[in-house]
Amino acid sequence: MEVLGKPLQLPCGLRMPNRLCKTATSEHMGHVKTGEVSPELVELYRQWALGGAGLLITGNVMVDDHLEGPGNVVIPEGEPPEMWRKWAEASHSVASGGSRPLALVQLSHPGRQSPLAVSWARPRAPSEVAFVLPGVGIQAFRTPRALGLEEVKALPGKFAAGARLAAKAGFDGVQVHAAHGYLLSQFLSPHTNRRTDAYGGSAANRARLLLEVVAAVRLAIGSTKVLSVKVNCADFRLGGLDQSEALELMAKLKQASVDLVEISGGTYENMLMVRQEEKEGYFVDFSKSVREKVPGLPVLAVGGFKSLVGCASAIVKGECDVVGLCRLLCLQPDLPKRWGPCPSARTACARFHTLWLEGEDLPAAGKSVRIQVPILGALLIPGLGYYYHQRQIQRIGAGLPVESRCPTLRLLLVALPRKLLWEPGRLSTQNRLGLTAVALGVLGLLLSRKRGS
Numbered sequence: 470m471e472v473l474g475k476p477l478q479l480p481c482g483l484r485m486p487n488r489l490c491k492t493a494t495s496e497h498m499g500h501v502k503t504g505e506v507s508p509e510l511v512e513l514y515r516q517w518a519l520g521g522a523g524l525l526i527t528g529n530v531m532v533d534d535h536l537e538g539p540g541n542v543v544i545p546e547g548e549p550p551e552m553w554r555k556w557a558e559a560s561h562s563v564a565s566g567g568s569r570p571l572a573l574v575q576l577s578h579p580g581r582q583s584p585l586a587v588s589w590a591r592p593r594a595p596s597e598v599a600f601v602l603p604g605v606g607i608q609a610f611r612t613p614r615a616l617g618l619e620e621v622k623a624l625p626g627k628f629a630a631g632a633r634l635a636a637k638a639g640f641d642g643v644q645v646h647a648a649h650g651y652l653l654s655q656f657l658s659p660h661t662n663r664r665t666d667a668y669g670g671s672a673a674n675r676a677r678l679l680l681e682v683v684a685a686v687r688l689a690i691g692s693t694k695v696l697s698v699k700v701n702c703a704d705f706r707l708g709g710l711d712q713s714e715a716l717e718l719m720a721k722l723k724q725a726s727v728d729l730v731e732i733s734g735g736t737y738e739n740m741l742m743v744r745q746e747e748k749e750g751y752f753v754d755f756s757k758s759v760r761e762k763v764p765g766l767p768v769l770a771v772g773g774f775k776s777l778v779g780c781a782s783a784i785v786k787g788e789c790d791v792v793g794l795c796r797l798l799c800l801q802p803d804l805p806k807r808w809g810p811c812p813s814a815r816t817a818c819a820r821f822h823t824l825w826l827e828g829e830d831l832p833a834a835g836k837s838v839r840i841q842v843p844i845l846g847a848l849l850i851p852g853l854g855y856y857y858h859q860r861q862i863q864r865i866g867a868g869l870p871v872e873s874r875c876p877t878l879r880l881l882l883v884a885l886p887r888k889l890l891w892e893p894g895r896l897s898t899q900n901r902l903g904l905t906a907v908a909l910g911v912l913g914l915l916l917s918r919k920r921g922s
C-alpha cells in the first residue's frame with residue numbers, strides 16, 4: 470500500500486505528496502445567475518483538501534457563458550475575485566501531520582452538451598449533430614449549431630484567460646477537459662465533428678483545436694505550473710473517437726508539455742465514465758498502454774476504483790502513476806487520509822478495508838459504487854447515480870451529513886424538477902413554465918404507457 474503514499478514529481482517541477490487524486494466533480498454550487506464561487510464550494514474544497522488526496526481537481530468551470538448545468542462556476546473577467554482566492558486557499562488546506570495537496574481548476578466548454586435547463590438557445594458545437602439521450606432524460610438538449618471559424622479560433626484565448634485567472638487566484642495549474650463529450654472531445658470525435666475546414670476531417674485536424682488550447686494555456690501559465698488534460702480513451706460509440714487514435718494523441722500531448730493526462734471514456738449519450746460494475750479501474754488497459762507507448766508522460770487513471778488494494782495494485786502493475794477517485798470521495802471526503810502512508814494510518818486503513826470488505830457498518834464509502842438505482846428512476850433519469858453523488862457534495866459544502874441511501878423518490882419528484890426547472894436563474898419564467906409543461910407531458914406519457922402495458 471505504501472506506493473500510494475509516494476510523492477510524484479510532475480514535469481513542471483511541482484510535486485504531488487501522494488498518488489491519490491480527487492478527480493473533477495461538477496458541483497453546481499456556483500451562483501446560478503452570475504457563476505460566482507459560493508462559500509459552500511469553498512467549504513467543500515476545504516474538506517477535500519483536509520481529506521488527504523495529493524491532488525484536487527475542481528469540477529468543470531466554464532470558460533464562457535455556455536453552461537453544462539445550472540450553478541456552474543464561470544470564469545470571471547478581470548482580476549480573480551476574492552472568493553476565487555479563498556477557493557484556492559481552502560483547496561490547499563493541510564490537516565495536522567498531512568501534506569499540502571496540489572489543486573487544479575478544470576476548464577471546460579460544454580459544446581452540444583448544454584441542456585435546455587440553462588438556455589433555450591441552440592448550443593454551439595463543431596457540427597450540427599443531434600443529441601440522442603438514452604431513455605427519457607429530463608434534461609433535454611437542442612440540436613447544436615456549428616461554430617463559425619472565427620468562433621473556433623477564439624476558443625484557445627478563452628481557455629488561456631481561464632488558466633491565467635486560476636493561476637493568479639492561487640491554484641497550481643489547470644486541467645483542460647477534453648473528455649466525456651464536451652466541446653473539445655466533440656472536436657476529437659469523427660461522429661460529432663463533420664467539419665470540412667482545418668478543424669475537421671483527418672485525426673490531425675480534429676486534434677488541432679485541443680493542441681491550440683494546450684499551447685495557449687501553457688503560454689498563459691508558464692512552465693512551472695501544472696497543465697493536465699482529461700481525454701477519452703474512446704467514446705464507445707460507432708463512428709466516435711477510437712483507442713488507436715486516442716493513443717496517437719497522447720504522444721502529441723506529451724510533446725505539447727502536458728504534465729498529466731487523465732484517462733476516462735464515454736459521453737452523455739453513453740455514460741460509461743460512471744459505471745456500476747464490479748471491475749475496478751475500468752480504463753486501466755488503455756492507461757497502461759499510454760505508459761508503455763509514451764514513457765515520461767504521467768498518467769492518471771480514473772473510473773471504478775473502490776478499494777485500497779485496487780488503487781495500490783494499479784500503481785504496482787504499472788497501469789498508472791496516479792489513481793483518481795470521484796464517487797467515493799463524494800461520500801467520504803477523508804478517505805485518502807485513512808489510507809495514508811504513515812504506519813499508524815496504515816493500520817487504520819487496513820482496518821477500514823477489512824470492515825469494508827465485510828460489509829459492516831461503514832462510513833458511506835463502500836456504498837457509493839454499490840448504490841442500486843431503481844429501474845423506473847434510471848429510466849426517467851439516466852444519470853440518477855450521478856445526481857445522487859452531486860447532491861451529497863452539496864450537502865457536505867452546506868455542513869450536512871451525507872445520505873447513505875439514494876433518496877430516489879425525493880430526487881425524482883422534488884429535488885431534480887426544482888433544480889432543473891425552477892432554480893436556473895438564467896431562464897425566464899416563460900421558459901421555466903415551458904419546461905415544466907414538457908416534463909409533465911413526458912411523465913404523463915410514461916405513466917399512461919406503464920398502465921397500458
Ligand SMILES: Cc1cc2nc3c(=O)[nH]c(=O)nc-3n(C[C@H](O)[C@H](O)[C@H](O)COP(=O)(O)O)c2cc1C
Pocket residue numbers: 492493494495496527528529575646648649699733742743744771772773774793794795796797854855856858859
Ligand atoms: C457528481 C459527479 C460530477 C462529475 N463532474 C465531472 C466534471 O466536472 N468533470 C469531469 O471531467 N468529470 C466529472 N465527473 C466524472 C468523474 O471525474 C470520474 O471520471 C467518474 O466519476 C469515474 O470515477 P469514480 O468511479 O471514482 O466515480 C463527475 C462524476 C460525478 C459522479
